[in-house]
Amino acid sequence: MTRTNDIILRTTTTLIAFILLGFSIYLFFAGHNKPGGGFIGGLMTSAAFVLMYMAYGFRSLQKILPINFRFVIPVGLIIAVATGIGSFIFGEPFLSQTFAYFQLPVLGKTELATALLFDLGVYLTVIGVTMTIILTIANDRGEER
Amino acid sequence: MSNLAALPIILPLLAGIVVAFIHKKTKIVRILSQVISVVNLIAVAWVFLQVQQNGSIILETGGWAAPYGIILVGDLLSMTLVLTTNIIAVACVFFAPQSLSKHQEEYYFYSFFFLLVAGVSGAFLTGDLFNLFVFFEVLLMASYGLIVLGNGKVQLRESIKYVLINLFSSMLFVTTIAFLYSVVGTVNMAQIAVRVQEVEQQGILTTIGILFFFVFATKAAVFPLYYWLPRPYISPNPVVSALFGALLTKVGIYSILRTFTLMFNQDVQLTHTLFIYLAALTMLFGVIGALSTHNVKLIIAYNIIPAVGFMLMGIGIFSEVSISGTIYYLVHDMIIKGALFLLVGALVYVAGTSDLRKMGGLIHHHPVLGWMFFMASLVLAGIPPFSGFIGKLLLLRGGLAQDELMIVIVALISSLLILFSMIRIFIRGFWGEKTENPYPERKRKAAKMAWPVAILLSFSVLLGVGAEWFYPTIQSIAEYLMDPQIYIDSVLKE
Numbered sequence: 045m046t047r048t049n050d051i052i053l054r055t056t057t058t059l060i061a062f063i064l065l066g067f068s069i070y071l072f073f074a075g076h077n078k079p080g081g082g083f084i085g086g087l088m089t090s091a092a093f094v095l096m097y098m099a100y101g102f103r104s105l106q107k108i109l110p111i112n113f114r115f116v117i118p119v120g121l122i123i124a125v126a127t128g129i130g131s132f133i134f135g136e137p138f139l140s141q142t143f144a145y146f147q148l149p150v151l152g153k154t155e156l157a158t159a160l161l162f163d164l165g166v167y168l169t170v171i172g173v174t175m176t177i178i179l180t181i182a183n184d185r186g187e188e189r
Numbered sequence: 190m191s192n193l194a195a196l197p198i199i200l201p202l203l204a205g206i207v208v209a210f211i212h213k214k215t216k217i218v219r220i221l222s223q224v225i226s227v228v229n230l231i232a233v234a235w236v237f238l239q240v241q242q243n244g245s246i247i248l249e250t251g252g253w254a255a256p257y258g259i260i261l262v263g264d265l266l267s268m269t270l271v272l273t274t275n276i277i278a279v280a281c282v283f284f285a286p287q288s289l290s291k292h293q294e295e296y297y298f299y300s301f302f303f304l305l306v307a308g309v310s311g312a313f314l315t316g317d318l319f320n321l322f323v324f325f326e327v328l329l330m331a332s333y334g335l336i337v338l339g340n341g342k343v344q345l346r347e348s349i350k351y352v353l354i355n356l357f358s359s360m361l362f363v364t365t366i367a368f369l370y371s372v373v374g375t376v377n378m379a380q381i382a383v384r385v386q387e388v389e390q391q392g393i394l395t396t397i398g399i400l401f402f403f404v405f406a407t408k409a410a411v412f413p414l415y416y417w418l419p420r421p422y423i424s425p426n427p428v429v430s431a432l433f434g435a436l437l438t439k440v441g442i443y444s445i446l447r448t449f450t451l452m453f454n455q456d457v458q459l460t461h462t463l464f465i466y467l468a469a470l471t472m473l474f475g476v477i478g479a480l481s482t483h484n485v486k487l488i489i490a491y492n493i494i495p496a497v498g499f500m501l502m503g504i505g506i507f508s509e510v511s512i513s514g515t516i517y518y519l520v521h522d523m524i525i526k527g528a529l530f531l532l533v534g535a536l537v538y539v540a541g542t543s544d545l546r547k548m549g550g551l552i553h554h555h556p557v558l559g560w561m562f563f564m565a566s567l568v569l570a571g572i573p574p575f576s577g578f579i580g581k582l583l584l585l586r587g588g589l590a591q592d593e594l595m596i597v598i599v600a601l602i603s604s605l606l607i608l609f610s611m612i613r614i615f616i617r618g619f620w621g622e623k624t625e626n627p628y629p630e631r632k633r634k635a636a637k638m639a640w641p642v643a644i645l646l647s648f649s650v651l652l653g654v655g656a657e658w659f660y661p662t663i664q665s666i667a668e669y670l671m672d673p674q675i676y677i678d679s680v681l682k683e
Contacts, residue, residue, distance in 0.1 A: 118209040118300075125202055131192075138195040138261075139251040 050099065057099035064092035075163045076141075082163035086170025093171075094178055102182070113179065116172030124165025127158055193236050194248035194263035197271045197310040200229045201278075205303030215294050219286050222299045226282045229306075230275040237268045241662065245679045247316070255681050256380040262316035262680060266516065266666045270313045270443060273520050276648060277435045277527040278306045280641040284531050285428045287638045288538065293339050293426065301338070302432070305331035309436050313443060316680055318369070319376040321444065322362050325408070329355050332437060335429045336421060344424045351421040358407040365400040372397065379680035382451050382673050391455050398453035398460055402445060409441025411501060412470040415494050419478065422493070423486040427534020430486070434493055435527035439519060442500045446515060449504060450670040457507055464505030465596050471498030472603040479610040483545040485618065488610055489526075489533050492569065495603050496522045502596055503584050511587025513667035517659075518580030521652055525568050525577065528645035532562050535638040536618060541627050545614060549621035554632070557639050559619040561646060566615060568649050570608030576653035579660075 072085030097105050131140040143157035204225040208218050240246055246263035249255060263271075282302065289298055308328025315321050336348045370376055372393055373384040385394055403414075410418040422433050453460060475494025482488060500522070503515030537543045539555055552559035564575075571577035581604060588597040626632075652659060669675055 115210075118206045121206045121209075122203075125199065125206065129199060129203075137249055137252045138192050138199070141251060 054099050057095055061092045061096050064088055064095070068092065072163065072167055073160075076157060076159040082166030083170055085163075086167040087174065089167070090171050090174040090178070093175060097179075097182070102179075113172050113175035116168050117176065120165045120168030120170075120172055122165070123168065124162050127162040127165065130158070191246045191248055193239060194246045194261040194314060195250070196236060197229070197233050197275070198261075198307050198314065200225070200232060201303040201307040201310065204229070205300045205307065208303065209297060209300040212297055212300065213295055215291060218299055219294070222282050222285075222302070225303075226275070226279050226306075230272075230279050233268070233272050233275045236263065237272045240265055240268045245676075247680060256375060256377045259320050260316040260377065260680060261314045262378075262676075263314055264676070264679070265662065265669065266447075267313045269516070269520060269662070269666065270439070270523075271310045273523045274306060274309050274313070274436060277432070277523060277645070278302075280527060280531065280645045281428050281432055283641040284431070284534075284638060287634050288427050288534055290339070296338060297334065298338060301331045301334040304328075305335065305432060305436070309440055312440050316378050317376055318366055318378055318381065322359070322366060325362065325440070326359065328437070328440065329359065332433065335432070336425050338429065339426060341424070347421040347424040350417055354407065354417045358404050361400065362404045365397060365404060368400065369397050377680070378447070378451060379677045382677050383681070385452055385455060394453065395456045395459060398449070398456075399463075401448055401453070402460070402464075405441045405444040405448070406467075407441075409438045409445065409497050409501075410471075410494055411497060412467045412474060415471065415475065415497075418493065419487055419490040422490045423484075427530060427537070430490070430534065431527045431530035434490065434530045435523045438493055438497055439523050442497060442515075442519060445501070446504055446512075446519075446670070450512070451673045451676055454507075454673070461505045461507045464501050465593060468498045468502035468505055469596050469599040471495065471501060472599055473498075476603045476606040476610065480606060480613075484543050485533050485536060485545055485548075485614050486543050488545075488614060489529050492529070492607060492610065493526060495607055496526070498603070499581065499584060499600065502600060503587060506584075506587045506591050506593055506596070508587050508591060509664075509667050509671050510583055510590060512670055513660075513663045514580055514583030514585075514587055516663050516666055517576070517583055520663075521568075521576040521580050521649065524645055524649045524652070525565060528642050528649065529565050529569065531638070531642045531645070532558070532565055533614075535635055535642070536562065536614075538638065539628060539631050539635045540618065545617045548618040550619075550624045552619040553623040554626040554629075555635060558635060559615070561639065561642060562619065563615050564646060564650075566608065566611035568646070568653070569611055571604050572608070574653050574656075576649050576656070579653055579656045 068085045068088035071080035071088060072082060074080030075082065075085075093105075093109070128139045131138055134140075141157060141159045141162070143155055143159070146154055146156050148154045204222065208222060211218055236246070240263055245265070247255075248261040248263070250259050250261065253259070282299075285298065285302075286294070305328055308324050308331055311324035311327060312321055315324055333348065333352055336351055337344055366376060369381065372388060373381050375381055375384065388394055407414045418438070422430055425433075449460065472495040475491055475498060478491035478494065479488050482491070496518070500515045500518050503511040503518065535558055536551070539558065540548045540551060542548065568575040568577050571581040581600070585597050585600060588594075588600070
C-alpha cells in the first residue's frame, strides 16, 4: 500500500473537526427555542466524523471511536420515545414538555427543559443513521477489492 | 384529553426499539415479539371497547389545543381498523418463525414489523393531514426495510419499483397538502372540514381533492395506478407479503374514505361519479390479472385489486348503506387477505413451487391446508354466510338504491371471476391424483404454519356468521361518517 500524501487534509481536519464538533454541540443546545436542534446538531456531528474518517482512514477511527453506530439508532429512539411516555406518569398528554430554571455551579441560572432530552434522542438517532449509511456504502467498495 | 389514543402507536414502537437492541438473539426476540403483540392486541381491544362505550377519544399531543397542535382521534372507525390490524399482526408474528430464515430474523425483521404496525395504526388514528403524511412515511420506511429483507435479486429489482412509485406519490402528497394549506390555511382535518364550506371558489377544492385522490389511489392500487402492485408484493417472504397485502393498500382506501367523507364532499356529482367508474375498471382489470397467470402468489396479489374496487365503489355510491358496506368489506378484506397470503406461503412451501401447472394432489398430504384454502376462497368470493357476502350485499344494496346498475353488474361479474380464479388454485393445486409427496419432511412445519391462518379464518367466519352482532357498530360508523359535523364537533369542541 502506498502512503498517500495528505498532510494538508490531516492538519486542517484536526482544526475543522474540532470546530464542527463544538458548533454541533452549540446547535444542539440552542435546540428548542432558537434555530438549531437535535437533527441539525446530529448531522453536523456526523459530518465531523465523516471528515475524520476520510482523513485518518477506517482503521484508526475504529480505534479512536469504538462505537457501533448501528447500536446508536435504537438508543436514540428509546430516549426520544421515553421522554414522550414520561408525560404518561404525570397524567399529561403524550409528548408534553416542561421546563424549569436551576442554579448550576458554573453556568449560573440555566433553563433545563425536557425537550432537550427528546432532542438528545433525535441527535443520537441522526448520528446513528447517517454514520451507518455512510460507513456501509464506504465498506462495500472495500470488500469488492 | 386521553393518552389511550396514543397507546396503539407507542406500544409497537417501543417493542420495535427494544427488539432492535437484541436483534441477534433470535429466540428471545421471537418470544418477546409474540408476547408484546398479544399484549398489544388486548390493549387495543380494550381501547376499542372504551371508544364504543364512551365515544371518540381525542388526544392533543403535547397539550397543544386542537387546530394548532397535532391531534390523534380515536373514533370508532379508526379503532376498528387498528383492532383488525393488530389481529393480523398477531397472526403474522406467529407465522414468521416458520417461514423466515435465521438470517432474515436476525436482520431486524421484528423491528421493521413493529414499526410497520405503529405506522399503520398511526395513519388510522391521526386527525391531522400532515401527520397522516408522516405516518405514511413511517409505514413506508418500514416496508422498504421489509421488502429487501433477504437480499434476493428479484427482491432488489422489485423494491426499486416499489420505492420509486411510493417516493413519487409521497412527493405529490406533500405538494397537495401545501396546495390545500394555501387555500384553507390549516392542516387539521376537522378545521379543514369547516373551512372548505366557507371557500368561495369550490372549483379549486375539487382540483385539490382529485390530487389527493390520485395520491391515495396510487397507494391503494386503483385502476390506472395498480400496475406497480402485484410483483413487488409477491417477491418478499410470505409473512411480509401478508402484511403488505392486508395492511398497506387498505391505508390508502381508509385515507380516501376519510378525506372524501369529511373534507371533499362538496362536489359529489363529479368526484364520486369518477370513483364509481374507476371502481368498475379496477374490479375488471384486477380480475383479468388474476386469471392471466399460473403463479399462485401472483393470483392472490392480483386479487387485492378487485377488492379495492369494491371498497371504492361504496365510497363512490356515497350513501349510508354503501359506506357501511365499504367498512365491512375493509375489515373483511384485511383479515382474509392476510390469511390468503399466509396460506399461499404455506402452499408454496409444501409444493416447492409457485407454478400451478407443476402442482397437484396436495390435499392427500395436507388436508387441513387444502380445506382451509377452499374456505378462504369462498370467503373471498362472497359466498353466504361468510363475511365477504355481507360486505358485498351491503354494497350492492347501496348501488341498487341509487340506480347505479352498471357498477352492480360489474361487481357481480367480477365476484364470479374472483371465485373462478381462486377455485382454479384449489382444483389444480389440491385436487387430482394422489402423487408422491414431494417434500414429506415439510409436513410438521406446514402444520405449524396452519394454525395462525386458522385463527384469521375463524375471525373471518365470525365476521360473517355474527354479522347480526357486528352490523350495528358498522352502521353507526357509517352514520358517523356521513355526518362530518360530529367529527368536527368532537375535535374542535365547539
